Amino acid sequence: MQEPDPAVHDYPYDRVGPLLDDLAAWVRIPSVSADPAHERDVTRSARWLQAHLLETGFTEVEEWDTHGLQTVFACWPAEDPDAPTVLVYSHHDVRAAKDQEWQEVAPFAPALRQGRMYGRGASDAKGQVLAHVWALRAHLEATGRSAPAVTLKYLIEGEEEVGSPHLADLVRERADRLAADVVIVSDTMLWSLQEAAVCTGVRGSVNAHLQIRGPRRDIHSGVVAGAAPNPLTETCRLLGLLHDDQDRITLPGFYDTVAQPSPEDRRGMEEIRFITDNWLERTRSRSIQGEAGHSVLERVWTRPAAEVVTLLGGDPDDPARGVVPAVASADITLRLVPDQSADNVMEQLRKWVAETIRDGFEYELSTSNTNQDPYATPADHPALSALEAAMSRTLRRPALRIRNGGGAPAALLAETVDAPVLLYGTGLPEDHWHDSDEKVEVQALLQGAETLAYLLEDLSGRLRESR
CATH class of the missing domain: 3.40.630.10 (Zn peptidases)
Incomplete structure (x- = not known):
């Protein structure tokens, strides 16, 4: 040296x-x-x-x-x-x-x-x-x-x-x-x-925007509650199914190409001085969550992740009007690791949404042209x-x-x-x-x-x- x-x-x-x-x-x-x-x-x-x-x-x-x-x-x-x-x-x-x-x-x-x-x-x-x-x-x-x-x-x-x-x-x-x-x-x-x-x-990234439509317009909940398709409820249901009870992402085939960390990567993670309380304070994360069976450093460096970064529906900025909203939307970011492909993951997400959303709703799933491998x-x-x-x-x-x-x-x-x-x-x-x-x-x-x-x-x- x-x-x-x-x-x-x-x-x-x-x-x-x-x-x-x-x-x-x-x-x-x-x-x-x-x-x-x-x-x-x-x-x-x-x-x-x-x-x-x-x-x-x-x-x-x-x-x-x-x-x-x-x-x-x-x-x-x-x-x-x-x-x-x-x-x-x-x-x-x-x-x-x-x-x-x-x-x-x-x-x-x-x-x-x-x-x-x-x-x-x-x-x-x-x-x-x-x-x-x-x-x-x-x-x-x-x-x-x-x-x-x-x-x-x-x-x-x-x-x-x-x-x-x-x-x-x-x-x-x-x-x-x-x-x-x-x-x-x-x-x-x-x-x-x-x-x-x-x-x-x-890590790479896939940024997707999901919009789900229910009623043709906002409808007073007293008229249709319990009988109309609520897009906000469906959006929450769908997003809740994105992870299983072990916090693994449920897209079919998602983990098929995930490469294992190299010996150098594993040695680096073992030698880094990781102190849980210190990490929580530095990042202001409050608590540790994520995929079971992996350390924090593995989760943020060598494992993929899926995060909901925006969720909108109803009247977020005004007093609630007591309606079943016509539209709800969410922005989803998927973090990828070698050897995943942004294009392949986006197709997995498209297929999963199509197969998982319930009948009675219309939806659009769009992706950014700036996805990264x-x-x-x-x-x-x-x-x-x-x-x-x-x-x-x-x-x-x-x-x-x-x-x-x-x-x-x-x-x-x-x-x-x-x-x-x-x-x-x-x-x-x-x-x-x-x-x-x-x-x-x-x-x-x-x-x-x-x-x-x-x-x-x-x-x-x-x-x-x-x-």
């Missing part, structure tokens, strides 16, 4: 004030991709990033039109034309935020408190993007280079929080510009600030070894291997770019992504910058040797 390089380590720590000022300036831009009222703010966010990358030294910085919201592409070629190429993917759009639900700060009025920066996007994912920029600056300062050791490309999209509806077409159309030897996806989480734990895989980094790829070495060097302890419970377009990028994907983010489970009082640990950003700086130098040699 290499000792930390003081020149790399000291760079972000010595400049932490200005670096955090940059993050705060970016977080102040409310780049909410789901709200058309913030369309110009997403543009402002993209323009802020473009200016920041140009100031850093990128020689090519472009705004790519996706027929939606802006994606930023940047490139800084290495001095050596034969140097490997690294593509970094992340996003600059953020989730919507309700001011009245935030207690620490207003969502777009970032503030630094007790080593944490609060604000929407501070962790997911503007902080992650800037950790890469700070790493690049540390890499150049420490090595005396005028250009990075690898040709470095950034792809920072503006629609991730609405499911990346244009990303697949964009990367296929621009595949020549995105060509790389390895991709780094930075929209993931660390396990903790103390553990050198490398994420080696992300699961992805696992090749266990023996030298780029993964380089990331493990970089994390070990920063934290001065051997690296473990973990998974990430969320999703990312890793499978899409791996297929389109035809390169392995590394997964490295600076988020933590307690950062409250998508919730009120989102925050980022400053220490996570500084450690991330140091790790990524070591990685840039190490990838240059390891990728050359593997050609």
